[in-house]
Every structure is written in C-alpha cells, then in structure tokens.
Amino acid sequence: MDGNGRWAKAKGLPRTMGHTAGVEALKTTLHLCSNWGIGALTVYAFSTENWSRPSEEVNVLMKLFERVLKRELTNLKLEKVKINFLGDLDPLPNALKDLINESVESTLNNKGIRFNVCTNYGGRRELVLAAKKLAERSVKGELDPSLIDENVFASELFTASEVDPDLLIRTSGEKRISNFLLWQLAYAEIHVTDVLWPDFDADALNKALIDYQSRSRRFGGV
Numbered sequence: 001m002d003g004n005g006r007w008a009k010a011k012g013l014p015r016t017m018g019h020t021a022g023v024e025a026l027k028t029t030l031h032l033c034s035n036w037g038i039g040a041l042t043v044y045a046f047s048t049e050n051w052s053r054p055s056e057e058v059n060v061l062m063k064l065f066e067r068v069l070k071r072e073l074t075n076l077k078l079e080k081v082k083i084n085f086l087g088d089l090d091p092l093p094n095a096l097k098d099l100i101n102e103s104v105e106s107t108l109n110n111k112g113i114r115f116n117v118c119t120n121y122g123g124r125r126e127l128v129l130a131a132k133k134l135a136e137r138s139v140k141g142e143l144d145p146s147l148i149d150e151n152v153f154a155s156e157l158f159t160a161s162e163v164d165p166d167l168l169i170r171t172s173g174e175k176r177i178s179n180f181l182l183w184q185l186a187y188a189e190i191h192v193t194d195v196l197w198p199d200f201d202a203d204a205l206n207k208a209l210i211d212y213q214s215r216s217r218r219f220g221g222v
C-alpha cells in the first residue's frame with residue numbers, strides 16, 4: 001500500500017494522515033474484491049524494515065491498526081471476510097495482538113474473501129523461519145530431509161493454507177518486490193501503477209484487472 005507518505009506530503013499534511021487515508025482505500029479495495037468474487041486479497045501493512053521509521057510514525061501505525069480492526073470487525077463479519085495476519089506478530093503491542101487474535105478467531109469459518117494482512121512481515125525472514133522449522137523437525141527425526149520438496153517447504157510458510165497470488169499490484173510507481181511474498185510471487189503477474197495508495201479506487205483496480213486479463217500465463221511452459 002505504497003505512497004501514503006507522498007500523498008500526504010503533496011497535500012501539505014503529516015505523513016500519518018496518508019496512512020489514515022490509506023485505510024479508506026483499503027476498505028474500498030477489499031469491498032470491491034469481495035463483490036467481484038476475487039478469492040483472496042493480501043496487503044503489505046507493515047514490513048520487518050518499517051520498525052526503522054521514526055518511532056512516532058510506528059506508534060501511529062500500531063494505534064491505527066488497532067483502531068481500524070476494532071471499528072471494522074463487525075463489517076468484516078457481515079461481509080463474511082476471513083481475516084488472517086501473516087508475519088511475526090510477537091513484537092506487536094499486546095492490545096493489538098489481542099484484537100488480531102479476536103478477529104482471526106471470529107472470522108475463521110467465514111467463507112467469503114480471504115483477507116491477509118502482512119504485519120511485521122518480511123519475505124526473507126519467512127523463508128529463514130521455514131528453513132529453521134524444517135531443520136528442527138529433521139534433527140528431531142520427525143522429517144526425512146530427502147522428502148523436502150516445494151510442497152513441504154511451502155507448508156512451513158505463513159501462507160501455508162493459501163494459494164499463490166495471481167496478481168501483484170504495485171502502487172506509487174515502485175518497480176521493486178520489496179521483500180514481499182518472495183516465494184509466493186514466483187509466477188505472479190505484476191501491475192505497476194503511478195496511483196498513490198490513498199487514491200487507489202475502483203477505476204485503478206479495474207485497470208489492474210484488465211491488465212492482468214491481457215496477460216498470457218505460461219508458468220515456464222510454451
């Protein structure tokens with residue numbers, strides 16, 4: 001959800017106002033994806049690198065996550081959204097962790113869109129953690145290392161129960177992966193738009209989907 005800071009700066013507002021505006025874009029996008037029958041929406045809300053931002057911005061973001069979750073949980077349930085959080089949640093503030101647990105548990109059986117929020121998430125860290133878990137299971141004799149294949153590896157990722165994303169949307173003109181879902185994006189189509197995240201709307205989503213539909217996906221074949 002890139003471009004919140006630049007959106008705010010362009011309007012002479014504090015960066016944190018960009019994040020608040022970003023929440024509205026997220027609500028719109030989730031609602032549209034849900035209505036259009038898209039199976040899953042995964043967003044990058046906070047990376048393992050984002051802790052290096054000024055502590056004031058980090059605190060505002062944590063409070064914002066908390067406030068939004070508290071406020072939106074009823075609507076998420078009504079829309080049958082199944083929410084999950086991907087990442088190392090341990091270092092998050094306790095109040096936020098409680099809300100995360102409550103929202104995950106109370107939407108667990110929902111059959112609507114899967115909404116994954118990457119929070120304190122880093123693609124490399126996820127891969128290292130998976131390798132560590134497989135090594136530990138092997139040392140304990142629970143796993144024969146010769147049986148480790150792509151499926152076994154993927155089952156140790158935060159996304160164990162998810163299918164790989166078909167489309168990666170990069171807002172604000174950035175052309176990097178930025179440590180996002182490094183394993184899972186192996187065959188994803190990439191759509192880059194100059195739209196800053198708070199301005200991302202139905203039109204921007206439509207353009208991304210039309211771009212996606214024009215691609216010929218070969219998955220390495222011919």
Ligand code: FPP
Pocket residue numbers: 001002003004005006007019022023026044045046047050061064065066068069117172
């Ligand atoms: C990146 O823009 C955005 C973030 C680090 C935060 C995104 C979070 C939200 C929109 C809140 C979502 C809320 C919930 C509950 C999931 P940036 O600050 O890097 O922008 P810049 O590149 O323009 O500086």
